[in-house]
Amino acid sequence: PQLANQIAAGEVVERPASVVKELVENSLDAGADRIQIDIERGGATLIRIRDNGCGIVKEELALALARHATSKITCLEDLESILSLGFRGEALASISSVSRLTLTSRTAEQKEAWQVYVQGREQQSTIVPASHPVGTTVEVANLFFNTPARRKFLRSDKTEFAHIDEVIRRIALAKSQIAFTLTHNGKIIRQYKSAVEKSQILKRVSAICGEDFVQQALAINWKHDDLHLSGWIAISDCSRSQNELNYCYINGRMVKDKVVTHAIRQACAEHLNTEQSPAFVLFLDLNPNDVDVNVHPTKHEVRFQQARLIHDFIYQGVSNALLSAQQ
Ligand code: ADP
Numbered sequence: 001p002q003l004a005n006q007i008a009a010g011e012v013v014e015r016p017a018s019v020v021k022e023l024v025e026n027s028l029d030a031g032a033d034r035i036q037i038d039i040e041r042g043g044a045t046l047i048r049i050r051d052n053g054c055g056i057v058k059e060e061l062a063l064a065l066a067r068h069a070t071s072k073i074t075c076l077e078d079l080e081s082i083l084s085l086g087f088r089g090e091a092l093a094s095i096s097s098v099s100r101l102t103l104t105s106r107t108a109e110q111k112e113a114w115q116v117y118v119q120g121r122e123q124q125s126t127i128v129p130a131s132h133p134v135g136t137t138v139e140v141a142n143l144f145f146n147t148p149a150r151r152k153f154l155r156s157d158k159t160e161f162a163h164i165d166e167v168i169r170r171i172a173l174a175k176s177q178i179a180f181t182l183t184h185n186g187k188i189i190r191q192y193k194s195a196v197e198k199s200q201i202l203k204r205v206s207a208i209c210g211e212d213f214v215q216q217a218l219a220i221n222w223k224h225d226d227l228h229l230s231g232w233i234a235i236s237d238c239s240r241s242q243n244e245l246n247y248c249y250i251n252g253r254m255v256k257d258k259v260v261t262h263a264i265r266q267a268c269a270e271h272l273n274t275e276q277s278p279a280f281v282l283f284l285d286l287n288p289n290d291v292d293v294n295v296h297p298t299k300h301e302v303r304f305q306q307a308r309l310i311h312d313f314i315y316q317g318v319s320n321a322l323l324s325a326q327q
Pocket residue numbers: 022026027029030051053054055056064065069070071072085086087088089090091092093135136
C-alpha cells in the first residue's frame with residue numbers, strides 16, 4: 001500500500017503548494033471559518049495548517065490517513081453530486097507517504113484532543129493524547145525526505161513560498177467569509193479578515209487582485225435556470241500586467257476549463273478591440289449533477305454534461321457585461 005501511496009503522491013503532491021492546497025481544502029470541507037497556514041523554508045521543512053473546523057473523532061484519526069478513506073462520500077450516488085472540495089480520500093495518505101505528518105484533532109464532543117504521527121514508509125501510527133482546541137492541525141515536516149529525486153525538484157524557498165501564496169490567494173478569493181492567516185518563517189505575510197458585506201469583499205478582492213482591478217471591474221451577475229455566473233471582469237489596455245489574473249471557479253473549486261475559457265475569450269474577442277485583454281474572477285455555480293469533477297486527481301479539470309449550454313450561457317453573461325459597459 002505504501003508504494004501505491006507514493007505513486008499517488010506523484011499525482012497529488014507536486015510541491016509544497018499542492019500540500020497546502022489539499023490541506024486547506026480539507027479545513028474548508030470541515031466547516032472551518034478560521035484557517036492559519038504556517039510555512040517554514042518555503043514549505044520544505046514545515047507546512048502547518050490549523051483550523052477551527054469540526055475536527056476528527058479519535059476513532060477515525062488513524063483512518064483519515066489511510067488511502068481511499070474519505071468521510072465525504074458514502075455511496076456511488078454521492079459521487080454524482082459532489083459539493084465538498086475533497087472526495088477521493090487520497091490527500092492525507094499521499095502526503096504522509098512522502099513526509100513526516102502529525103495530525104492533531106479535537107471534536108466538540110471530546111474533552112481532549114488526540115494526535116497521530118506517521119513517517120513516510122512506516123505508516124505505523126500511534127495515537128496519543130494532545131492539547132488542542134476544537135478543530136484540526138496538520139503538520140507536514142520534511143516534505144520528500146524519503147523521495148530525494150522529488151526533493152531535488154524543489155526550487156528556492158522564495159519560489160516555493162510564492163506558489164503557496166498564490167494557492168492561498170486563489171482560495172481566499174472564493175471563500176471571502178473565511179479568515180486566513182499566512183506566515184513564513186514566523187512572519188505574518190497575509191491576513192485576510194472574514195468578509196461578508198460587499199465593501200469588505202471588495203476590499204479582499206482589492207488586496208488580492210489589486211486596486212486597479214477593482215476600480216475597472218464590471219460586476220457580473222447572470223442567471224438562467226440553475227446556472228449562475230458571478231464575479232468581476234476588468235478590461236485593461238495595458239494587456240500585459242493583468243494577463244495572469246484569469247481566475248475561474250466552478251462550484252467554488254478553482255479550475256482550468258477549456259469550455260469556460262473559450263466562452264470568455266470569444267465574448268471578449270467580439271466586444272473588445274485587440275489591444276485590450278480581460279482580467280477576471282468568475283464563479284460559475286450549477287447543479288453538481290451536471291458537472292463531473294472526478295476527472296483528474298488534482299481536480300483542476302471538470303467535464304460538463306452539456307458543454308454547449310454552459311458555453312453559451314457564459315458567453316452571454318460576459319457579452320452582456322461588456323456591452324452594458326460600452327453604453
Ligand atoms: P478527502 O478530502 O478526499 O476526503 P483526505 O485524504 O484529504 O481525503 O482526507 C481524509 C479524511 O480525513 C477526510 O474525508 C476527513 O474525514 C478527514 N479530514 C482531513 N482533514 C480534516 C480536517 N482539517 N478537519 C476535519 N476532518 C479532516
